[in-house]
Amino acid sequence: MTTTEHGNGNHGPSAVSVIGLGQLGTRLAQAFLAGGHTTTVWNRTGAKAAALAAQGAAPAADVGAAVAASPLVVVCLPDYPAVEALLAPVAHTLRGRVLVNLTSGTPGEATRMAGWAAGHGAGYLDGAAMSGTRLVGRPEALFVLSGSPADFTAHRDVLSSLGNTVHLGADPALAPVYDTALFGVIWGALAGFYHSVALVGTAGVEPTAFAEVVRGHLPFVLSLMTEHARQIEDGRFPDDDGTVEVHAAAMDHLLETSRAEGIGTDVPGLFRTLLTRAAADGSGASGIASVVETIAKGGTRV
Numbered sequence: 001m002t003t004t005e006h007g008n009g010n011h012g013p014s015a016v017s018v019i020g021l022g023q024l025g026t027r028l029a030q031a032f033l034a035g036g037h038t039t040t041v042w043n044r045t046g047a048k049a050a051a052l053a054a055q056g057a058a059p060a061a062d063v064g065a066a067v068a069a070s071p072l073v074v075v076c077l078p079d080y081p082a083v084e085a086l087l088a089p090v091a092h093t094l095r096g097r098v099l100v101n102l103t104s105g106t107p108g109e110a111t112r113m114a115g116w117a118a119g120h121g122a123g124y125l126d127g128a129a130m131s132g133t134r135l136v137g138r139p140e141a142l143f144v145l146s147g148s149p150a151d152f153t154a155h156r157d158v159l160s161s162l163g164n165t166v167h168l169g170a171d172p173a174l175a176p177v178y179d180t181a182l183f184g185v186i187w188g189a190l191a192g193f194y195h196s197v198a199l200v201g202t203a204g205v206e207p208t209a210f211a212e213v214v215r216g217h218l219p220f221v222l223s224l225m226t227e228h229a230r231q232i233e234d235g236r237f238p239d240d241d242g243t244v245e246v247h248a249a250a251m252d253h254l255l256e257t258s259r260a261e262g263i264g265t266d267v268p269g270l271f272r273t274l275l276t277r278a279a280a281d282g283s284g285a286s287g288i289a290s291v292v293e294t295i296a297k298g299g300t301r302v
């Protein structure tokens with residue numbers, strides 16, 4: 001299903017409606033406006049829509065009018081139950097349109113919402129904003145989307161006003177899977193960074209000075225991820241980037257130094273526990289990427 005085929009909306013194929021104008025929804029609407037798209041907005045509390053009207057958006061009288069205004073309807077509310085409760089009374093208006101849901105949720109919720117939309121004759125793309133609100137509208141703002149490839153293609157131009165919009169595949173559940181997985185990457189990186197800032201702070205190093213050095217180190221880290229992804233797919237773990245045992249020894253140095261400086265050991269302790277489990281699984285002499293096998297088989301649960 002494509003919007004071009006159905007031709008719904010008052011303002012042509014590049015018109016978009018944004019429903020839910022909180023921190024993220026407001027930035028979404030502003031990015032669509034900046035991209036030159038006719039943008040209709042609706043929010044439960046009207047003042048937020050009025051503020052966007054001053055920037056060129058068209059405020060809709062009610063949520064049904066917002067849906068009816070455009071072939072592409074973007075919704076951004078706190079959770080899926082709120083989306084369902086809001087859209088259910090106007091579901092018939094969705095027919096022939098594409099609903100893009102940028103509300104955070106679970107894979108199961110995305111699958112159910114896609115089925116609900118299909119039951120009302122609407123296309124559906126589930127999505128997640130991965131770069132906070134500040135970058136929205138810039139090329140480096142990552143948005144992951146999944147659902148019908150045809151619906152994505154039909155609205156790619158409008159959606160690309162938001163930033164780097166990546167279509168992950170036809171399964172609507174993929175977007176929330178990536179959402180949580182990418183959050184895991186961010187938190188792993190930030191946890192290491194915060195620990196390191198505390199550690200270099202004991203030597204009088206300013207966080208901003210350290211961050212500059214980290215920035216220069218990250219291309220190497222990225223190259224490891226690319227190479228290790230290949231190793232994990234191949235199921236072969238050469239020791240080029242250090243074995244589990246080598247990394248465990250390095251982690252012991254970090255733990256020892258952290259203890260000596262009197263800072264917390266929570267973060268390196270977490271990684272040390274993982275390396276201990278990997279070694280117990282018989283991976284001590286394998287390349288460090290083999291820890292993914294220890295994680296994948298489960299065992300420790302918080």
Ligand SMILES: NC(=O)c1ccc[n+]([C@@H]2O[C@H](COP(=O)([O-])OP(=O)(O)OC[C@H]3O[C@@H](n4cnc5c(N)ncnc54)[C@H](OP(=O)(O)O)[C@@H]3O)[C@@H](O)[C@H]2O)c1
Pocket residue numbers: 020021022023024025043044045048076077078079082086102103104105128129130131132133
């Ligand atoms: N903010 C971020 O950095 C960020 C980044 C990535 C993803 N997200 C996700 O984006 C979604 C929205 O986040 P946000 O930060 O924009 O939230 P927010 O600032 O708290 O805004 C929530 C919006 O939802 C509306 N709303 C709440 N309950 C409603 C209901 N029952 N019926 C109708 N409207 C309702 C609110 O309307 P009122 O104005 O009337 O209260 C408001 O416009 C969340 O799922 C969040 O996880 C946010």
